[in-house]
Amino acid sequence: MNRIICGVDVSKDWLDVHVRPVGVTGRFGNDAGGIAELAALCGRHAVELVAMEASGGYERLAWLLLSELGRPCAAPLNARNVRRFAEAMGFLEKTDRIDAGVIAHYAEVRNVVPAPPPSPAQQRLKALVCRLSQVTGDLVANKQRRAAAASAETLESIDEVIALLKRQERRLSGEIASLIDDDPLWARLDAALRSVKGVASRTVAVLMATVPEIGLISNKAIAKVIGLAPIANDSGGRHGHRPVRGGRSGPRSILFLIARLAARYDPHLSAFHDRLHKAGKPKMVIRIALARKLLVILNAKARDARNEFANAT
Template sequence: MNNSICGVDVSKEWLDAHVEPSGAASRFRNDAAGIADLAGFCRAAGVELVVMEASGSYERLPFLLLWEAGQPCAIVNARNVRHFAEAMGFPEKTDRIDATMIARFGATKKVKPTPPPSAAQMRLKALVVRLSQVSGDLTVNKQRRCAAGDAETVASLDEVIALLKRQQRRLEGEIASLIDDDPLWARLDQAFRSLKGVADRTVARLMAELPEIGILSNKAIAKLAGLAPIANDSGKRSGRRPVRGGRTGPRAVLFVVARTVARYDPHMAAFYQRLQAAGKEKMVIRIALARKLLVILNAKARDARIEFANAT
């Protein structure tokens, strides 16, 4: 159990810190100098763990620099902290209150440190995010070209489309090289691709945004991806069990790929047919297929990790 926890409310310019149980508090700029001061503040207060919310990437710099300074950190879900604050009687919201609630949430939940990603993992995620952006822009500009009515607009859009295609090919090449250069990633890539219908972009997205695959249990990985049904029972009532939360990127990919895999894999196809025969709703089938695919991929990743560990 952590004896001293510092909650940090992160914004674009400021870092508001509050230490539990001492109550020490201060504000620092969200830049390298301010983060160094925050690290010194934590050392002076005997802080064992810094807890901060995911805050639209503004938490990235303090998280990494605090770890470099030797200060363990953890990132928690902002929605969970807000619900905790309201349950504790704090419906109001200020930076100072948020920092206090983050610290108390970390202490109550016994939050564990979140290890920082490796440089390769951060680069892979950045490349995958950028590839997704470029692909989206490419789709939009192709649609605009179809709707364009004059030659000058068509020519302009053709230039943009050509540029985006070049960037797309370059990003795909860099992602493939990055995966091939890492022995574990290369083994995971081979394991995932053994399932017909799972292509390079699916592999890259899972490795970038779901690096825990093959490490966590099937239930834990499904919950992390937002594909685990949430119990909704009370007394004799057994309610519908929805899915919510989790990482939207991997979940969106699994929704699309699962239906493709079901066309080729006999086990997935049989599972799909059983759900249809049982009269399940389309969305229920879609979620069930995605979860089934994730469980299969998690098992393949677990086996690949074991083989890699035994070979080294």
């Protein structure tokens, strides 16, 4: 028997819903009142799963409040995958109502399961890391503007902004460090990951904020999550080039930067890099392989740290 699934198309102001297979549709405000009404609708129709796309953060409130109200929710779905599924099913047109129905159908076909929302501490860590990244980017941009500035008045204005951004950078870094230190498991993970030379506290914070699965899933699975796993491209007797695709761009970018630095200190990473270089592999292939190798090392260290923590408690 098919599950009763509520597909939700999320926008800034509205939640368009489609309950499959009963065919009930509706529109609710994307606020506490509208989400409560949506939860009541799900209760009346015995909805077993609420599914919605990732929508730039606009889905976060609905996911959290619906979960608090006892409505099982799936983790936000990949919007690109849902859109391609819609086209495969013949839905070339795109409206909020159609999208809600497609989301419910996609969740049914993929047998999507409920997922608890991140803890308040995990949400705060992610928000702080995101804000620190924004401040760091603004700081770099303003330093570049300062280098090109000509007038004293412009320099003074830019210097004021740079001083403010530096204060915010120090404050955010301190809050992130305190948040990690206050959690015994996070503190142990932080120490384990930083034991790899070249991996600094900010890198660890990004990984812990954006890849909470680290140490919980297999090496192959986490490489796919990040987007560092080669995608098969074979057909008949042809064995095509296997690219990497998808995944989480934020932690992947960090790993690209850190992997080459870590290879200066880690003999195994250094030997791995040299072996690929001598084999004539392209620079990008070496870069991806080195990042994946570092990710596997970090995942193993996180797994050991989690096991040690579980056994100690």
